[in-house]
Amino acid sequence: xxxxxxxxxxGVAAFxxxxxxxxxxxxxxxxxAAPANFFQQSTLEATGASYLDTATLKMxxxxxxxxxxxxxxxxxxxxHKIAVWDSFTSIEDPATRKSIEIQQQRAAFDRRxxxxxxxxxxxxxxxxxxxxxxxxxxxxxxxxxxxYPYFDLSTKRTWPAVFAGEERVQKIKTYRFVQRIPPTVTExxxxxxxxxxxxxxxxxKLSGYDKKTGNVAVDRVYDATVTLWVDPRTGGQxxxxxxxxxxxxxxxxxxxxxxxxxxLKMTDASQKALAEVNKDxxxxxxxxxxxxxxxxxxxxxVLLVVGLVLAIPGRQTIIPxxxxxxxxxxxxxxxxxxxxxxPRSGN
Numbered sequence: 001x002x003x004x005x006x007x008x009x010x011g012v013a014a015f016x017x018x019x020x021x022x023x024x025x026x027x028x029x030x031x032x033a034a035p036a037n038f039f040q041q042s043t044l045e046a047t048g049a050s051y052l053d054t055a056t057l058k059m060x061x062x063x064x065x066x067x068x069x070x071x072x073x074x075x076x077x078x079x080h081k082i083a084v085w086d087s088f089t090s091i092e093d094p095a096t097r098k099s100i101e102i103q104q105q106r107a108a109f110d111r112r113x114x115x116x117x118x119x120x121x122x123x124x125x126x127x128x129x130x131x132x133x134x135x136x137x138x139x140x141x142x143x144x145x146x147x148y149p150y151f152d153l154s155t156k157r158t159w160p161a162v163f164a165g166e167e168r169v170q171k172i173k174t175y176r177f178v179q180r181i182p183p184t185v186t187e188x189x190x191x192x193x194x195x196x197x198x199x200x201x202x203x204x205k206l207s208g209y210d211k212k213t214g215n216v217a218v219d220r221v222y223d224a225t226v227t228l229w230v231d232p233r234t235g236g237q238x239x240x241x242x243x244x245x246x247x248x249x250x251x252x253x254x255x256x257x258x259x260x261x262x263x264l265k266m267t268d269a270s271q272k273a274l275a276e277v278n279k280d281x282x283x284x285x286x287x288x289x290x291x292x293x294x295x296x297x298x299x300x301x302v303l304l305v306v307g308l309v310l311a312i313p314g315r316q317t318i319i320p321x322x323x324x325x326x327x328x329x330x331x332x333x334x335x336x337x338x339x340x341x342x343p344r345s346g347n
Contacts, residue, residue: 033083035083038085041068041071042068043267043270044067044264044267045064045067049062049260049261050258050261051065065091065264066091067092069088073085073086082110084107085107085138088103088104089102105153106121107136112140114140118131130156134151135148139236140235141233147177159181161228163175164227167229169239169271172231172275172278174230174232176229179226181223183247186222189217192208192217195216199257206252208250218249221247221249222244223246226241227241227242233285234281237274239271243263244260245258
């Protein structure tokens with residue numbers, strides 16, 4: 001019975017040892033990945049901002065702007081390796097209820113490395129011709145302390161996001177990355193803008209001047225400094241800041257007007273919400289990479305030792321009897337039953 005119990009324990013031990021190894025080296029890599037079904041909303045705000053109101057062609061200064069970003073996963077389009085997330089960002093002026101800018105992105109990316117792929121209808125602003133590369137909405141799980149090529153929606157290309165140190169945000173240790181985008185032409189303003197608005201003297205001498213409308217051809221030039229705080233355990237963002245500047249440049253290469261100047265910072269409420277999401281994700285990652293594998297290994301080893309002790313038969317031990325007992329036992333066996341001795345009478 002004892003040997004049978006030991007063999008059972010050895011079998012159970014082998015199961016837990018195999019389970020720990022399986023979870024750590026196979027299941028963890030399959031489960032720890034960007035979710036296909038995902039929803040997240042965050043808000044950034046800017047105070048003291050200035051921008052060109054395109055409806056009235058007047059500059060607004062000291063404005064309070066709000067940028068709301070919504071990310072939703074397309075589970076039907078996702079595969080085992082690729083996740084597809086749709087992102088929509090609207091920058092508005094709550095005081096005038098006017099939309100200043102709208103950004104849209106459909107990102108298809110590797111669920112573990114975050115690398116962007118041009119598949120599954122990936123697009124920027126509905127344009128599937130834009131080639132997305134580097135990383136975007138989702139960072140690699142287990143972010144390292146080095147630069148990453150980070151895709152920018154405004155310029156539609158990647159720029160380095162450089163590791164700039166560690167910082168605690170909402171009680172989470174994060175890695176801070178800074179992306180600097182130099183002045184880059186993003187588009188030509190359709191129909192141009194009035195020469196008077198741009199304060200151009202002798203506009204007729206400029207290339208792209210329209211005598212009928214009095215408008216001058218201009219390009220929109222964008223530059224920004226983007227700071228991202230990322231949880232290294234999960235690859236999830238905890239906070240973000242965007243210092244954005246847009247100017248209008250005439251064809252002679254002169255920047256004529258600052259069309260937007262704002263510093264968008266993530267609200268405290270959004271930071272807290274993202275911090276909670278990352279904490280939950282970090283617990284799941286730790287469970288699959290550490291808790292279950294180590295727990296299974298320890299339990300398996302304990303059961304293995306106990307099982308082997310019970311399963312391996314020990315040597316039989318002979319207990320010697322006392323000498324008096326041995327003599328008595330021997331006499332009894334040799335002589336058999338005792339006989340009465342009758343004394344001999346004398347003559």
